[in-house]
Each structure stands twice: as C-alpha cells, then as structure tokens.
Amino acid sequence: MRVPPRVRSLLVIPALVLGSVALVFISFEVAFRVKDALYPVELSPIVEPHPIRGWQARTRYHFSGMKKDAENRGYTVEIITDENGFRAFGDPDADACRVFCIGDSFTFAEDADQSETYYAVAGKILDLNMFAYGTQGYGTLQEYFVLDEWLDRIKPDIVVWQFCRNDFINNSAELTRQSAKGQCHVDQPYLSEDGVIEYLNPGHGPLCRLLKHIPSRLFYSLAYRMDNRNGIPAMEHTIENTVERQGLEYPPFRRAVAATDRIFAMVRDRCGDIPVIAFNTDSREPYASAFTKICSKYTLPEIRDISRAIETAARNGETVYAGDGLHWNGAGHTLCGTLLAEALRPLCSK
Helix, strand or coil, X not given: CCCXXXXXXXXXXXXXXXXHHHHHHHHHHHHHHHHHHHCCXXXXXXXXXXXXXXXXXXXXXXXXXXXXXXXXCEEEEEEECCCCCCCEECCCCCCCCEEEEEECHHHHCCCCCCCCCHHHHHHHHHCCEEEEEECCCCCHHHHHHXXXXXHXXXXXXXXXXXECCHHHHHCCHXXXXXXXXXXXXXXXXXXXXXXXXXXXCCCCCHHHHHCCCCCCHHHHHHHHHHHCCCCCCCHHHCHHXXXXXXXXXXXXXXXHHHHHHHHHHHHHHHHCCXXXXXXXXXXXXXXHHHHHHHHHHCCCCECCHHHHHHHXXXXXXXXXXXXXXXXXXXXXXXXXXXXXXXXXXXXHCC
C-alpha cells in the first residue's frame, strides 16, 4: 500500500525533528562521558577512590614542606603513606605489643610530621609495634571496613579508635547533605536502620534519586546541578548549629547516634577478645556525651583526658592546633600520644 505524498511529507518533519534531537542528545552524552573519563573528579590531594569505602587515604603519598599552625607560624613536616595508605605499618611478626590505630583526618594527621603523630609518640614511649590508618572525611562505617580488612592480617593486641564529633554527621547521609563542614559527593556506605549497608551520595537530591536508574551521564549531570544549585550550605546555616541547639531532641541527630551505636556493636563483635580503647578529639556537646554513652554500652574504655588536656593547653596559650584551628599540629599530637601511652602501658605490659 502506497503512502500518500501528503502523509509522507507530514511524517518526514517529525522524523527529522526526532532524529535531530537524538543526534544532539547522543553528541552531548558522548561529550559528557569523554569528559568524565579524561577529567575524573579529584577528591583531595590526600585521598583517592576506593570501590568499597568510597575513598581511601592516598597510597604512596609523600609530602615534605611547610605547614602553618594556628598562630600562622610555619613549620616543616614530612608525610609518608605506604602502598596501602598506612602512615605507620609495623611488623606483624614482631614480638612487641601490636597496636592498631584507626581514625579519620586526625589519624591521617596531615599537619604533623612522621615522628610527631600521636601513634608515633606513643609507640616511641612504650616501644610499641604501631599500625595506623586514617582518612580525611571518614565516618565510622568506613573505619569499620578498614578494621575488618586488616584485623586478621595485623593481629593486634590492642585496637585504638580515634573518634571526632563530625563522625556522627558523617554517619548520616541526611545530615552530611546539610553540613557546610565537609561533603564528599561520591557513593559511600551508610548503615540503614534495619542494619543493611547501602551506598548513597550526599550530593544527590530528589532529581538524582529519580533518575538514578537511567544510565545517562547527561541526565545525571543536569540533575546533579539542579539538586545542588544552591551549593553547599553557608556556615550560618550548617546543620551542626541545629544539632548543637537541640541535641538528641533533633530526630536526624538521634538517628545518626543510633546508626553510630549499631556500627560500634559491629566493631565490638569483630574485635572479639581484643581490647578496644577509644578517645574523642574534643569535648563539644552534644557529641561528646553521646559518644561516651556508646563507649560505656560496648565496654570501650574512653581516654577522656586527651580532649580535655588539649583544650586546656589551648586555653593556657599553647599552640596545639594547626592552621585550620581544628586539627592538631605536632604539639597537639605529642600531647595526645603521651596520654595515649599512659593508657596503653598497663594493657601492653600484660
């Protein structure tokens, strides 16, 4: 059956329009995929992608140069990580007491020299066999993955868990998305209320979630830009302000504490009879009380003198903080390491 010329001409126009739209879409899709392949997102100079944890401490990293302390005074540091991102990796076969320190950016310690990190100081005082892994921006579940991967290889006599108040925020995707104090917009693990590990991206809003099953880099890029059109919240609107006003009365923070509690139950179970001691890097509320309660619940001795000593030293005019006013410089790490050694001494002498 022949199609009448008039009908044929009417079909040609929509076909040309659809073909043009498809060609434009394919061109943009290819362009976005090529861009992503040639210019992957640089997370940070000190981290790199990891398939399970989202990111990890940069492996074989070496920095030797100047840093600034909180008084804007310069000092030199050398930072070295091994092929697995550890800043300290002792000898698993040595007889000395093996101590495995796990944490976030405080344990990565980019403002302290190799000889001044808290674990280097404690190790030198007690002649310990130290292992230390920390990564910028890590939450407790990511740290648990480090523990799970390395516990049976290192076979530590003691595990030291370094905690920071922002770990509660990092353990919640909904709080992380509303924080002005650090977001990493890649898929990362979170522990759901029913104990399932799920991978979420804090940069994903409703549009990204709606289109997540459509394999288009163009659509994803447009959705991501729309979801984040207002940028990261300003400091005066960061969610930490609400958390610190309302504490556990604020449901999202209460859920974050509950998630952290469940992760520490996993830590306690994974370590079995291996002693786990913990310390918090500061005593700010409501985070400190919530962490102390978790430590008590799972029989994790908490070294509360560390945060108190560093905050007291700062009030007394000692420069214990790095240029960001949050992380410790070498002096802060030395103070922490000295107190950590006191807590480890009776455990390592057994």
